[in-house]
Amino acid sequence: MLLFPTFPWKSASAPCYGSAAMTAVIHPDIRPRINSVASDDLNAAERERIHAKSALFAPPEARLADGRRDLVGLSREELATLMTEIGEKPFRAKQLWHWIYHQGATDFSAMTTIAKPMQAKLAEHFVVSRPTTATEQTSVDETRKFLFRFRDGQEAETVYIPDRREDRGAVCISSQVGCTLSCTFCHTGTQKLVRNLGPAEIVGQFMAARDSYGEWPSPSADMPRYLSTIVLMGMGEPLYNYENVAKAMRIIMDGEGIALSRRRITLSTSGVVPMMDRCGDELGINLAISLHAVTNELRDQIVPLNRKYPIEELIAACRRYPAASNSRRITFEYIMLRGVNDSEADARELVRLIRDLPAKVNLIPFNPWPGSDFQPSTRQQLAKFANIVMDAGFASPIRTPRGQDILAACGQLKTESERQRRSATPEA
Numbered sequence: 054m055l056l057f058p059t060f061p062w063k064s065a066s067a068p069c070y071g072s073a074a075m076t077a078v079i080h081p082d083i084r085p086r087i088n089s090v091a092s093d094d095l096n097a098a099e100r101e102r103i104h105a106k107s108a109l110f111a112p113p114e115a116r117l118a119d120g121r122r123d124l125v126g127l128s129r130e131e132l133a134t135l136m137t138e139i140g141e142k143p144f145r146a147k148q149l150w151h152w153i154y155h156q157g158a159t160d161f162s163a164m165t166t167i168a169k170p171m172q173a174k175l176a177e178h179f180v181v182s183r184p185t186t187a188t189e190q191t192s193v194d195e196t197r198k199f200l201f202r203f204r205d206g207q208e209a210e211t212v213y214i215p216d217r218r219e220d221r222g223a224v225c226i227s228s229q230v231g232c233t234l235s236c237t238f239c240h241t242g243t244q245k246l247v248r249n250l251g252p253a254e255i256v257g258q259f260m261a262a263r264d265s266y267g268e269w270p271s272p273s274a275d276m277p278r279y280l281s282t283i284v285l286m287g288m289g290e291p292l293y294n295y296e297n298v299a300k301a302m303r304i305i306m307d308g309e310g311i312a313l314s315r316r317r318i319t320l321s322t323s324g325v326v327p328m329m330d331r332c333g334d335e336l337g338i339n340l341a342i343s344l345h346a347v348t349n350e351l352r353d354q355i356v357p358l359n360r361k362y363p364i365e366e367l368i369a370a371c372r373r374y375p376a377a378s379n380s381r382r383i384t385f386e387y388i389m390l391r392g393v394n395d396s397e398a399d400a401r402e403l404v405r406l407i408r409d410l411p412a413k414v415n416l417i418p419f420n421p422w423p424g425s426d427f428q429p430s431t432r433q434q435l436a437k438f439a440n441i442v443m444d445a446g447f448a449s450p451i452r453t454p455r456g457q458d459i460l461a462a463c464g465q466l467k468t469e470s471e472r473q474r475r476s477a478t479p480e481a
Contacts, residue, residue: 154310229289
């Protein structure tokens with residue numbers, strides 16, 4: 054494991070990359086790498102490679118052992134096809150959609166606009182399920198963390214973060230069981246990728262959170278929502294599971310069901326450049342970038358994905374992102390690590406990187422977790438960094454850590470069962 058602030062690649066002739074001395078060498082211009090994936094042909098080939106790798110971690114079929122199919126996570130077209138297969142008219146799909154995603158019903162007998170014989174027929178062939186809530190914890194600051202168990206026994210964590218000022222909040226959803234990125238400051242990244250989550254499991258997290266708060270039926274457009282936004286910032290890299298994430302978000306955005314606006318959904322990526330364009334074109338949801346460093350040299354170390362898609366390519370993809378505008382700015386997330394990436398020179402280089410983008414910066418105090426080797430930046434250094442970014446015209450709020458007492462804060466998600474298995478393993 055990489056240890057900070059003592060860098061294994063630091064020597065007397067090579068000062069820390071977060072220092073002003075090294076800044077003078079590297080920061081003026083980030084030199085393009087030889088193997089750029091700038092061309093459309095290479096991006097297309099890389100997307101195919103990502104899809105092929107994603108298939109290796111495919112979720113299990115959404116079907117019970119008795120053969121019944123789960124209706125959650127299916128598109129309208131798939132629902133209509135299933136109705137035809139059991140000898141029913143396709144309009145039944147519209148009825149089911151309303152009951153599943155607008156009313157939140159899980160029992161066919163509660164679907165009162167459907168005749169009882171039809172209810173029985175549906176129950177014979179299908180289920181409307183949720184992930185099982187293995188544990189549910191509420192922090193002293195009212196943040197709520199769920200450990201959800203899926204049909205094959207795998208688990209992932211979801212967090213609801215209520216707004217401090219208004220009756221609304223964000224549901225932080227996971228897209229994978231574990232993570233493949235291995236960012237050195239992230240607790241979640243220490244759990245290896247097990248598999249992708251399917252559409253039913255992704256949508257199911259939001260629906261189960263709604264169950265917990267009793268927010269059914271779906272509020273209409275002019276009504277306030279307690280669970281008002283979704284952030285794909287939980288376990289996993291969403292763009293490495295794009296097909297399942299995209300299908301789940303289309304279900305959530307459908308105006309006759311959950312009906313959450315694309316403006317209320319934010320996808321966070323560490324920078325899977327070839328998939329960013331597709332996400333912008335097809336979904337048009339908000340984009341957040343887990344940046345955390347302003348030089349390739351440092352980002353290669355703490356966000357290893359940077360070795361494949363370096364900063365200059367990442368920023369270029371941000372410039373292309375079609376949903377970005379002054380009213381829908383790209384969010385750059387920046388974990389503040391003491392003595393690593395928090396110098397005033399780093400702040401000035403960050404401003405230079407994003408200077409021509411509709412952007413804001415979330416400065417995130419590092420949330421310590423058991424076994425981590427980083428320390429949070431001091432309040433004084435946080436303030437200095439934030440002031441430089443704000444003086445350049447970018448909003449740069451310092452995020453208040455939430456749910457720390459239940460390990461629900463940014464970078465802390467890691468399933469409790471995995472922790473328990475690890476702690477139960479005897480020392481070699």
